[in-house]
Amino acid sequence: MKIVLEILYIAVGFFLLVFLESIFVNLFSFRLIFLLFLFAYKKIDWKKLLVVASVLSLVMDVTMHYKLGTNLLMLIVPLGMFSLFSTFSSVEDGIGSYIVRFVSILLYHILNLILPSLLLTGTLGVINGKLLIYALINSLVSILLFLLVNYIIGGIRKRGDASKIRLK
Amino acid sequence: MLNRKKATKNILGDNALLLVGLVVAGIFFLLDTLSAVKPLRDGISFLFNPIYVDGKEVANEVKGYFGTVGKIDEFRKEFNELKVATYEKDINNAHYQVLLEENDSLRKQVTLGNMEKKYLLGKVLEVENISNMRIDKGEKEGVKKGAVVSVGNMFVGLVQSVDSEGALVVLPYSKSSTFKVFVTNVGVKDGKIVEGVPMLSKGVVRGGGDDINIENISMNSTVEEGDIVVTMDERIGGYFVLGRIANLVDNPAATSKSAKVAPLVDYDDLMTIFVEIE
Numbered sequence: 001m002k003i004v005l006e007i008l009y010i011a012v013g014f015f016l017l018v019f020l021e022s023i024f025v026n027l028f029s030f031r032l033i034f035l036l037f038l039f040a041y042k043k044i045d046w047k048k049l050l051v052v053a054s055v056l057s058l059v060m061d062v063t064m065h066y067k068l069g070t071n072l073l074m075l076i077v078p079l080g081m082f083s084l085f086s087t088f089s090s091v092e093d094g095i096g097s098y099i100v101r102f103v104s105i106l107l108y109h110i111l112n113l114i115l116p117s118l119l120l121t122g123t124l125g126v127i128n129g130k131l132l133i134y135a136l137i138n139s140l141v142s143i144l145l146f147l148l149v150n151y152i153i154g155g156i157r158k159r160g161d162a163s164k165i166r167l168k
Numbered sequence: 169m170l171n172r173k174k175a176t177k178n179i180l181g182d183n184a185l186l187l188v189g190l191v192v193a194g195i196f197f198l199l200d201t202l203s204a205v206k207p208l209r210d211g212i213s214f215l216f217n218p219i220y221v222d223g224k225e226v227a228n229e230v231k232g233y234f235g236t237v238g239k240i241d242e243f244r245k246e247f248n249e250l251k252v253a254t255y256e257k258d259i260n261n262a263h264y265q266v267l268l269e270e271n272d273s274l275r276k277q278v279t280l281g282n283m284e285k286k287y288l289l290g291k292v293l294e295v296e297n298i299s300n301m302r303i304d305k306g307e308k309e310g311v312k313k314g315a316v317v318s319v320g321n322m323f324v325g326l327v328q329s330v331d332s333e334g335a336l337v338v339l340p341y342s343k344s345s346t347f348k349v350f351v352t353n354v355g356v357k358d359g360k361i362v363e364g365v366p367m368l369s370k371g372v373v374r375g376g377g378d379d380i381n382i383e384n385i386s387m388n389s390t391v392e393e394g395d396i397v398v399t400m401d402e403r404i405g406g407y408f409v410l411g412r413i414a415n416l417v418d419n420p421a422a423t424s425k426s427a428k429v430a431p432l433v434d435y436d437d438l439m440t441i442f443v444e445i446e
């Protein structure tokens with residue numbers, strides 16, 4: 001019963017995510033998926049994350065008429081870079097972690113400009129100064145959102161801890 | 169020791185996500201080159217495309233709304249420009265209407281039976297309680313007190329007072345307006361008096377303030393409603409059509425008949441008039 005409910009939640013979550021992604025992409029040219037994966041990375045079991053990422057990227061590839069695997073590749077490459085940075089410095093907390101995340105998000109947005117066209121037609125997509133500035137702004141907004149979500153979750157955790165009895 | 173083992177496992181796990189993810193992406197990419205995945209594409213498309221399109225429509229609506237709000241200043245400017253353009257068109261239209269009315273009046277005046285007299289074209293400035301009319305022609309243009317004001321063969325009034333720039337015309341509705349008339353049933357066509365006018369009866373027209381009364385119609389006459397009332401007063405000096413007989417009162421006990429006169433022209437709507445100057 002629990003598994004059925006979990007599958008149901010995930011299915012509804014997929015639909016909701018696709019709907020929100022569609023709104024954000026068409027309204028602000030802003031991708032929400034990578035932000036979610038960056039947030040979930042190292043926080044939930046990698047196998048579950050991989051399954052969700054694979055299915056969701058398949059859905060996004062089909063709805064956006066990309067080659068299958070494009071969205072997954074766009075998720076994996078910046079995550080790989082993020083992981084690479086994490087071997088050199090701490091990416092758990094501090095301003096450095098946000099810089100690393102910002103660079104990853106920026107890479108994701110740049111890949112978003114290049115990769116679909118490259119895999120589909122074999123040519124690099126349209127990339128110019130204006131689009132790069134948009135990517136930069138999107139990345140900045142994303143990192144601010146990330147910061148906000150972390151702050152809210154941090155606050156909730158603290159409130160949860162307050163009810164616990166601490167033994168020193 | 170245990171913690172280090174756990175951490176190593178964790179790092180491997182995270183890296184495994186990247187490696188396996190790359191492999192899966194590669195497999196997806198390779199599969200897409202085969203037509204075998206078409207049913208999969210169709211299935212996903214069937215399930216998720218409506219959601220994606222709905223999201224897109226919502227985004228477009230929101231974008232359209234904010235786009236409109238963002239361009240409100242532009243729209244306001246455009247609205248003001250359109251308003252000015254509409255006013256200009258209204259002005260042009262009003263000017264055209266004035267020209268049309270003037271043209272119509274001139275045509276009526278041209279078809280006058282008596283062409284010996286000279287007339288001056290004037291504009292109506294104001295009509296006060298349908299009793300008096302102010303016109304824009306005065307002494308300077310040769311308008312004199314007592315001059316007849318008409319439109320074609322239709323009587324409008326007599327000039328009551330004149331100053332250098334304008335004049336006051338007393339309309340038949342005025343209580344101070346009294347003149348002799350006769351009633352006829354034929355001989356008037358389109359407000360123009362033609363040959364062979366039979367005089368059914370003579371009478372006197374008096375302004376009643378808000379109506380025009382005709383009195384002293386002979387009891388023996390065959391005057392009917394709709395007959396034409398024509399002026400025949402020495403102050404007017406010619407035959408002008410005043411209006412039609414209406415509300416005829418035929419009281420056998422009275423010595424004469426009386427009626428109301430419905431003017432052929434609506435004095436309130438007059439814009440162009442002609443003042444007799446010679």
